[in-house]
Amino acid sequence: MSSAAKTLELLAHFSSARPEIGLSTLCRLARRDKATTYRHLQALEDAGFVEQNPATKHYRLGPIVLQLAQTREETVPRKAGAEAALSRLADATGETSHVSVLSGTTVYPLASCESPKHGTRAIIDIQTFPLHATASGLCALAFGPSKLMDVATENLQAYTAKTVQTAADLEQAVQSARDTGFGRSDRSYENEIHSLSVPVFDQTGxxxxxxxxxxVATRFSQDLERIIKSNLVSASREISHNWGGTPPADIEAAWAKSLSPSHASETAS
Amino acid sequence: MSSAAKTLELLAHFSSARPEIGLSTLCRLARRDKATTYRHLQALEDAGFVEQNPATKHYRLGPIVLQLAQTREETVPRKAGAEAALSRLADATGETSHVSVLSGTTVYPLASCESPKHGTRAIIDIQTFPLHATASGLCALAFGPSKLMDVATENLQAYTAKTVQTAADLEQAVQSARDTGFGRSDRSYENEIHSLSVPVFDQTGxxxxxxxxxxVATRFSQDLERIIKSNLVSASREISHNWGGTPPADIEAAWAKSLSPSHASETAS
Incomplete structure (x- = not known):
């Protein structure tokens, strides 16, 4: 590994759980001797990537990372970071792909992409995604902050005959999303739409x-479901990456199980 | 310069004005040959600091900087990034130091620190700083977004006999802040308070x-003004640094002029 790579690697030891690190601890974490580690820290400090806490003399991340993040956010903002993946997703499935974002306790649409494959298409023109009635909303309930569940159960508005109407049914739909890694809305918000969703993660983890x-619900099939699910997983990984995050291991495991051939045949049987 | 330092230096070429850079351009900017630059870029790419735009093959900042900024923000949040400077400022002046933040078109208090030197002290217990009547507000008008001036002139509420009451007087107070680098409120918000302010900048620039x-206005003097002003300048540099920014050159120049002995004697004469 080059000296530059070793230097950059030191930055990965700083986290919310370990925001400040003393020289000896850093040597131990990086498994390097003091002279080498100190030399690498000097290069990082000179460039503003780390600084010493004046009170403790421990190292912490430096202010330059705020400027770099600002430039990155201007270069690849959330919407731009989703668009290429949405376009591929619409192409691969022949259906409408879209991405939503959680702000506070509300799920908002961010961007969508229609496929030209069919004459009938789902159009995403809603202001917010009801938590209990949409696939995006169920993802937020399953993988977002727990307070969302209270908000959802307070408003179980019926959009169709298939909208969940009790807290128990909602809990079951959310548990199913947690178990499989996929939120599903089978005509529960609009009578003609069958939606599948996966969560996206950002730099906060x-x-x-x-x-x-x-x-379009009338052409939904098991074959299409398989295609959509595997492409949703790729799209979530790509958008999460662009937003500075990674899908957590437990969600990757749920996806792997949902997508395995044995699971598919079980479902089909 | 070490290989690690040269590698880190490449990141400084990315900015809002130049968010994506091709290899040849980067060689020219860094004044290095293609093989060296490519090797440095590889180290940065492996660690997630840069990535290639799949469409153009040009390099841009990578998503890891978002995670680092998040950790930095958790380690040294705005308030924590101001507290040490406020404490030194209160000690050096014997008066109450405080920092305010602009959000939208409103200036809010963030943190304050009183000095134990005197029995009478200014207490910062207001909800927002009126733009036209406070030193912090005048700084926002002088150095913040231009739309603030419209907001300010729509509400010229009189707090004391010395609050500015006309758009022309406000324009003059703002121009004086721009010329000197200091906002001043001489009993214009409270009858007993004489305040001086300087702007603080963050990673957005x-x-x-x-x-x-x-x-406390009754003990304000030319000597105290000199002490406050020079310590305010240090505090602004320190807090700006912690927030990922730097005071711009024109403001540093205004401060230098205000603090020069010749200027002080002119004022005194």
Whole structure:
């Protein structure tokens, strides 16, 4: 590994759980001797990537990272960071792909992309995604902050005959999203739409939004479901990456199980 | 310069004005040959600091900087990034120091620190700083977004006999803040308070807030003004640094002129 790579690697040891690190601890974490570690820290400090806390002399991340993040956010903002993935998702599925973001306790649409494959298409023109009635909303309930569940159960408005109407039914739909890694709305918000969603994560490591495919329900099939699910997983990984995050291991595991051939045949049987 | 330092230096070429850079351009900007620059970019790319735009193959900042900024923000949040400077400012002046932040078109208090030197002290217990009547507000008008001036002139509420009451007088007070680099409220918000303020900048390069000293007006003097002003300048530099920014050159120049001995004697004469 080059000296530059070793230097950059030191930054990965700083986290919310370990925001300040003393030289000896850093040597131990990086498994390097004091002279080498100190030399690497000097390069990082000179460039503003770390600074010493004047009170403790421990190292912490420096202010230059705020400027770099600002430039990155201007270069690849949330919407731009989702668009290429949405376009591929619409192409691969022939249906409408879209991404939503959670702000406070509300799920808002951010961007959508229709496929030209069919004459009938789902159009995403709503102001917010009701938590209990949409695939995006169920993803937020399953993978977002727990307070969302209280907000959802306070308003179980019926949009269709299939909208969940009790707290118990909602809990079951959310648990199913947690178990499989996919939120599903089968005509529960609009009579003609069958939607599947997966969560997207950002630099906080927390749920940031959902990426979804809204299919015209009359052409939804098991084959289409398989195609949508595997492409949703790729889209979530890509958008999460662009937003500075990664899908957590437990969600990757749920997806892997949902997408395995044995699981698919079980479902089909 | 070490290889690590040269590698880190490449990141400084990315900015809002130049968010994506091709290899040849980067070689020219960094004044290095293609093989070296490519090797440095590889180290940055492996660590997530840069990535190639799949469409153009040009390099841009990578998503890891979002995670680092998040950790930095948790480690040294705005308030924590101001507290040490406020404490030194209160000690050096014997008066109350405080920092305010601009959000939208409103200036809010963020943190304050009283000095134990005197029995009478300014207490910062207001909800927002009126733009036209306070030193922090005048800093926002002088160095913040231009739309603030419209908001301010719509509400010229009189707090004391010395509050500015006309758009022309307000324009003059704002121009004086621009010329000197200091906002001043001489009993214009409260009858007993004489305040001086300087702007603080963050990672956006824009006005983020103000750091101020609120003195008990009866003990304000030319000597105290000199002490407050020079310590305010240090405090602004320190807080701006912690917030990822730097005071711009024209403001540093205005401060230098205000603090020069010749200027002081002119004022005194």
């Amino acid at each position: 927390l749920f940031a939004g959902a990426v979804s495919v809204a299919s | 824009l006005f983020a807030g103000a750091v101020s000293v609120a003195s």
